[in-house]
Amino acid sequence: MKITQRTFDAVIVGAGGAGLRSAIQLSESGLKTAVITKVFPTRSHTVAAQGGVAASLGNSEEDHWHWHMYDTVKGSDWLGDQDAIEFMCRKANEVVIELEHYGMPFDRTDAGKIYQRPFGGHMSNFGEKPVRRACAAADRTGHAMLHALYQRNVRANTQFFVEWMALDLIRGAEGEVLGVVAMEMETGEISIFQAKATIFATGGSGRMFYSSTNAFINTGDGLGMTARAGLPIQDMEFFQFHPTGVYGAGVLITEGVRGEGGILRNSAGERFMERYAPNAKDLASRDVVSRAMATEIKEGRGCGPNRDHVLLDLSHLDPKVIMQRLPGIREISIQFAGVDPIREPIPVVPTAHYQMGGIPTHYSGRVVAPRDGDPDAIVPGFYAAGECACASVHGANRLGTNSLLDLLVFGKSAGDSVIEDVASHPKSLPDLPANAADYSLSRLARLDGQVDGESVHEVQLALRRTMQDHCGVFRFPDLLKEGVSEIMAVAERVGRSGIKDKSKVFNTARIEALELDNLIEAAKATMIGAATRQESRGAQARADFPERDDINWLKHTLWYREDNRIDSRPVHLKPLTVDTIELKKRTY
Numbered sequence: 001m002k003i004t005q006r007t008f009d010a011v012i013v014g015a016g017g018a019g020l021r022s023a024i025q026l027s028e029s030g031l032k033t034a035v036i037t038k039v040f041p042t043r044s045h046t047v048a049a050q051g052g053v054a055a056s057l058g059n060s061e062e063d064h065w066h067w068h069m070y071d072t073v074k075g076s077d078w079l080g081d082q083d084a085i086e087f088m089c090r091k092a093n094e095v096v097i098e099l100e101h102y103g104m105p106f107d108r109t110d111a112g113k114i115y116q117r118p119f120g121g122h123m124s125n126f127g128e129k130p131v132r133r134a135c136a137a138a139d140r141t142g143h144a145m146l147h148a149l150y151q152r153n154v155r156a157n158t159q160f161f162v163e164w165m166a167l168d169l170i171r172g173a174e175g176e177v178l179g180v181v182a183m184e185m186e187t188g189e190i191s192i193f194q195a196k197a198t199i200f201a202t203g204g205s206g207r208m209f210y211s212s213t214n215a216f217i218n219t220g221d222g223l224g225m226t227a228r229a230g231l232p233i234q235d236m237e238f239f240q241f242h243p244t245g246v247y248g249a250g251v252l253i254t255e256g257v258r259g260e261g262g263i264l265r266n267s268a269g270e271r272f273m274e275r276y277a278p279n280a281k282d283l284a285s286r287d288v289v290s291r292a293m294a295t296e297i298k299e300g301r302g303c304g305p306n307r308d309h310v311l312l313d314l315s316h317l318d319p320k321v322i323m324q325r326l327p328g329i330r331e332i333s334i335q336f337a338g339v340d341p342i343r344e345p346i347p348v349v350p351t352a353h354y355q356m357g358g359i360p361t362h363y364s365g366r367v368v369a370p371r372d373g374d375p376d377a378i379v380p381g382f383y384a385a386g387e388c389a390c391a392s393v394h395g396a397n398r399l400g401t402n403s404l405l406d407l408l409v410f411g412k413s414a415g416d417s418v419i420e421d422v423a424s425h426p427k428s429l430p431d432l433p434a435n436a437a438d439y440s441l442s443r444l445a446r447l448d449g450q451v452d453g454e455s456v457h458e459v460q461l462a463l464r465r466t467m468q469d470h471c472g473v474f475r476f477p478d479l480l481k482e483g484v485s486e487i488m489a490v491a492e493r494v495g496r497s498g499i500k501d502k503s504k505v506f507n508t509a510r511i512e513a514l515e516l517d518n519l520i521e522a523a524k525a526t527m528i529g530a531a532t533r534q535e536s537r538g539a540q541a542r543a544d545f546p547e548r549d550d551i552n553w554l555k556h557t558l559w560y561r562e563d564n565r566i567d568s569r570p571v572h573l574k575p576l577t578v579d580t581i582e583l584k585k586r587t588y
């Protein structure tokens, strides 16, 4: 097979918010940059973000980055790295105003400033009461943001490779990253993208669960490529279940609904969050609300004939608020739940939503992996940003609206780091290893040669059911133990799965098979991490270890694909300039 070769200063894999924000930085600095993406940039999952992007602008009431930092550390259940969190919260206003200047159509206050709404876990004055911090464009914030970023890239002449799928990382003899091997979907062409810097911005892996708010393309490709290249993945056991997915359909109802005054009720009509979080109530952190809902359902206070969901009630709100601030939500409710929220409550259940873990990075966007006793050793040439990365600002639980912020802050800082590193890079690119594309070619050859392989669809379904049944909101020891052996059995089936159509041109079956290779790595990391971590912290709620255990488990989990090896890295408890936010019990 003929393999083409392309060379760039930087190659970015992924054209969601993180990839596009990095690309602006690089293209505007004059670096020759390629962005590879499975879908047209504005179809990336960022487009689906609804509620908002966090920044302590204080447009409606007093706010401060230090309060935002406190909330984020507390939200992370102290597993977040406090240097990275300070970095993000301090940068928030700058990157949001930059976005405004790129043309982002934010909603406005009467005074003409960016409109802000309350969101779960965001409080004023170090945890006192909910504060309006989420900057929003109605309930289509991600849509507006992704389009603004894309248009800015068009202006900067960024070169896009649309409907190309990156298959594997290329590493040199010293472990440095030299680029990626990728495939053009339209033709089946295989190409080596050689670059001084490779940025992964491939998004999440939410499709590993049966019930998920995530797009079909969120298959953890960056994680799969990283794991296959021998590098670790961090903290994957912390998977966020969003409290309000539409019952049955999984489609997301933004937390912004509760920010605007929506209330969760059980079968008795009770506002049950008052019992679980007397202070923040329906605006407690997501893990807290999801567990409260699961408990209500488990204890028989769920709604409907099967008592298997709760209700999100907006009927007391002024219809004008719903029409103006939440028009998309009304549409989703009518389409997917058959109810008009102006009159009737929406049936909702916790639904898999966001991976807190990912490729471990420094807050500069540089990827790290322990080496020679240094837990924070940099992997030269390799950067990551957005949901696929773990900086780690979200720790064990992410606050709503902190992801869109993460994309902007770390997309930009990864771009800045690349500019800095490329400036000191030798002019000529290092030679590629002779066999740079062999690994990807062998994966393709297996698919081409596999006769009577099990259907990719069937195996993927088994993967998603295993994750859903064994690694959900609450985690039980027997289910986790079974889950580990079941997911390893699924992994073997992935290796034997096959496709009937072996053609090269727009063969989506082939793409799905390659995606499954990635999803299984993300799933193993999640299940094995969950089984290993013997404590409850943030999104990891173990029935057999109900308490947080800071003595033994205040550390990041690292999972390596080889032998399913588990290791750890210390949490950075020291911020950049302020005092450490000291550990305490997390209540809302």
Ligand SMILES: Cc1cc2nc3c(=O)[nH]c(=O)nc-3n(C[C@H](O)[C@H](O)[C@H](O)COP(=O)(O)OP(=O)(O)OC[C@H]3O[C@@H](n4cnc5c(N)ncnc54)[C@H](O)[C@@H]3O)c2cc1C
Pocket (backbone or CB within 6 Å): 013, 014, 015, 016, 017, 018, 019, 036, 037, 038, 039, 041, 044, 045, 046, 047, 048, 049, 050, 051, 052, 053, 054, 141, 142, 164, 165, 166, 167, 201, 202, 203, 204, 213, 214, 215, 217, 218, 221, 222, 252, 254, 353, 354, 385, 386, 387, 388, 400, 401, 402, 403, 404, 405, 407
């Ligand atoms: C329904 C929904 C609502 C949300 N609402 C909010 C919100 O209101 N506020 C908030 O802060 N967060 C929200 N989130 C979370 C947030 O939107 C995501 O975490 C974030 O958008 C991820 O952005 P990203 O740039 O990392 O990746 P994505 O936007 O997912 O983009 C990933 C990109 O990688 C590309 N890609 C992946 N694999 C490959 C490959 N192998 N080869 C080539 N390209 C590849 C894809 O084509 C895509 O361009 C929401 C998430 C969901 C699912």
